[in-house]
Amino acid sequence: MSAQLELCPVKLTELWKRNEDGNIIIISDADFQLKTCVLNKLGSLVWEQIDGNKNVSQLVSEIKCQINNDGITEEILTEDIIKFLNSLHEKWFIRWKEN
Template sequence: MAKKKDAGKNYLDFVPVRNPSFDFTVADDGIVTIAVEWQGFYHRIAQRFFRRPRVSDIKLDAYGSFVWQAIDGEKNVYTLSQELEAHFGEMDKALSRLIKFLEIMHDHKIISWKEEGQ
């Protein structure tokens, strides 16, 4: 449903905001690890009977770590893509990779989009 709501808008104008309920750490090499706590009835069953962890660590690659650290709640997707290209040089399909990364993070509620007018 969210895709239909966002269908008429330009992704370049979206401003990503980190979800403060997710803890993260930054290693010495700059790699970000996000801790995702699994909650809910089905997750508790999986934890108890299938020995699934209560908290999963999501380790981002160099590109994702750079973008995660660049998200400040003020920069839009276009600005982030310019910083990504400036830092890593020529990348194949940098903008589409960035948008896909942000969509995945949004789908898992790790980031949200800042509402216009705030």
């Protein structure tokens, strides 16, 4: 897990919008298939922070500040964000870049 903290996620699509609940819907045609993904609140916060330059550790720090310590430890937040990013990677919504 520690090696993954230094990787930078890079969006493979810029097609996204907010739904009526304020959550983000990602649309992608990567891998020659039209795919959508509706993100929850945490996923939406992470997606907004992905800029191709911030590594996972930096994303976790920024998200931790935004959620105002909502009773979640940094360790759990880190695990959740890494699982989320790996899921996006498997679905071709992001790629990994070494920092």
